[in-house]
């Protein structure tokens with residue numbers, strides 16, 4: 001990087017000083033405007049209150065954006081042929097004359113900064129990168145793109161008075177420096193070094209579905225998050241109202257990425273894991289892979305529809321109802337069938353159509369009563385009284401409810417899993433007997449991870465749309481807990497099924513009352529947090545209380561509140577959907593996701609080669625055509641920014657077997673350090689660093705005798721602990737992941753905790769189980785524990801012990817991969833899991849194993 005005597009530094013420092021002083025001015029002004037609005041009691045008219053609140057919200061959001069821009073306010077400049085210079089930064093700024101002095105990286109004019117090349121300089125002579133620390137310029141790097149016509153053959157750098165040296169740093173130097181920096185446990189923004197192919201994707205049109213496909217480390221996640229920030233900038237009005245939903249595979253992953261958008265000044269997004277996409281349920285428990293696969297199968301939509309129809313019954317023979325103890329009324333099969341047909345034709349969901357069904361049958365029963373009383377001579381009011389009397393009669397109610405009961409999603413799913421007759425009827429031609437058995441097995445409950453919230457299905461709500469019955473239905477609220485109340489642990493794979501059921505059943509009770517309460521509480525909590533932040537920013541904490549300020553935000557709907565709302569309302573229509581690790585999404589989950597974004601404006605990020613799901617599709621068309629037809633476009637990223645060449649060479653062998661013919665991404669750098677294989681339990685009890693010849697894959701642990709297994713496990717754990725400590729000493733301040741098959745997680749964690757607790761931090765303490773809240777919770781990832789019981793706080797520690805599932809999308813300076821043969825023997829696509837695990841490191845990879853290495857890792861042997 002440039003020396004301190006570089007004259008360019010002084011010039012850029014002067015400009016940066018000017019930018020920061022303007023930032024301070026604008027921030028002070030905004031702060032004082034906000035203070036004034038908040039302290040102003042106003043005239044008290046409704047209009048003045050609303051106006052004041054709108055102003056307050058606008059000022060507060062602007063202030064938050066200005067504060068987020070403090071770090072790396074400006075990171076580049078571009079010189080054009082006409083000699084004009086434009087500075088690019090985190091936000092746009094204008095001087096007092098309203099002349100632009102800094103351009104937001106997302107503005108159209110900034111496109112050239114990212115996309116200009118020597119071959120296509122886009123009117124630029126030079127792209128300048130600024131390295132800053134706090135408010136100080138510490139380095140300058142230039143990409144010379146062309147010689148300006150008015151400069152008489154001088155290079156752009158000549159214009160600064162400095163001669164270009166052969167080893168002058170360039171944008172590539174800046175990129176490599178960023179990629180080689182120690183990891184912090186959190187993804188950061190990459191606006192200073194975005195590459196042209198990434199920038200094009202970020203700015204792509206948002207009206208249809210864009211798939212960002214690419215191998216590990218190609219920046220897919222980074223691009224998706226920057227695209228969210230770009231869309232919030234270019235389509236703010238639309239997305240402020242509707243929000244952006246970002247779905248990531250695990251709470252750990254959401255925690256990993258939760259700083260990126262705030263660092264770009266954007267907060268109006270909802271983060272969710274698949275287990276949290278149904279209001280009122282926070283599922284983290286998982287089913288066995290085979291069960292989850294069948295639950296995610298598209299055919300489950302037909303199964304659920306059949307299960308709902310099964311609750312719309314016809315009596316075998318005429319029903320006799322004793323009304324008011326003295327009158328016998330009759331409902332024959334044909335009458336009920338007619339009512340059922342009408343109700344079904346109403347095209348309302350089950351609980352709404354129930355009202356049509358009830359009306360038909362009550363009309364019939366009313367006619368019978370009227371005939372019996374008066375030979376049919378009653379006026380309308382009297383008929384209405386008769387009908388009310390029938391509805392109020394528990395005997396009548398019981399008979400009608402039995403024919404078309406109100407059902408909640410939780411009840412429907414619970415019955416499907418537990419009632420073999422219902423299951424058999426609902427799946428008659430849809431699932432094989434073996435698949436049905438798996439569904440019933442799902443009933444046995446979930447494994448791994450913390451419990452999802454119980455889901456009670458007893459409190460009915462009015463289904464609306466019919467005055468008479470709305471009133472009658474309202475009268476029965478709140479209902480006492482009924483027999484058949486559901487209180488089970490839902491798994492992640494149950495969530496799309498609950499949502500599908502809610503769609504078929506209509507406004508479900510738990511989706512209305514419980515979710516409305518949860519929503520109100522969350523919105524209030526968000527308002528309070530927001531108010532506290534604003535008071536903090538203004539130094540008004542002692543003068544105004546957060547409660548008062550929060551109340552003032554209730555009038556105009558803030559962007560954050562739109563986001564909060566969307567998080568708890570299954571009928572909320574998000575303006576844009578972003579799905580990370582999209583290759584793992586099951587067909588049933590896709591159905592849920594598209595319901596959340598009916599406009600089908602989406603960015604989907606994934607790598608089919610990393611798909612762990614058995615039977616995962618092999619093309620995006622296979623995944624998307626059923627949902628969006630041909631309204632999708634695939635963009636590929638090809639450069640691996642994360643994994644060094646030496647590690648990628650090993651991973652490429654795995655890819656070649658996992659997906660024959662697939663091209664691995666090209667690593668942008670090498671580190672001069674080959675991955676190692678360490679064999680545990682070698683003679684003398686010492687871990688033995690080995691160069692092996694491949695050979696047959698070792699027997700998986702499950703195949704060994706218990707004594708062998710115990711010995712091997714003890715040796716393995718010892719070797720992992722020793723190697724982790726050695727690696728920690730070697731990499732200094734960076735982060736390490738120990739990636740292992742789920743069964744070995746507790747033993748490895750416990751052993752590391754015994755020997756080197758400081759490496760695991762608070763997240764590694766086995767006694768500290770239980771609910772934790774933190775930034776992840778704030779980001780919408782409230783379930784602190786993940787698929788394999790991993791606490792999202794692991795990212796704060798120097799060493800994270802993770803399953804492959806939880807390591808998805810993350811990266812570390814060093815990775816210790818434990819017993820790869822176990823991954824290959826697992827129930828998921830083992831080669832894909834191995835590929836994911838191998839590609840998490842930015843610097844060093846060590847494989848620790850007990851038996852022979854799988855042949856696919858032959859390269860390690862030759863290392």
Ligand SMILES: Nc1ncnc2c1ncn2[C@@H]1O[C@H](COP(=O)(O)OP(=O)(O)OP(=O)(O)O)[C@@H](O)[C@H]1O
Pocket residue numbers: 175178179187188190193194195198214215216217218219220221222223607641642808809810811839
């Ligand atoms: N232009 C860039 N400048 C600096 N860093 C970059 C750039 N592009 C990508 N990176 C970094 O490369 C790493 C990998 O990016 P990212 O996690 O988005 O990849 P990915 O394609 O989602 O990987 P995976 O499929 O393995 O999850 C991240 O640390 C990211 O910040």
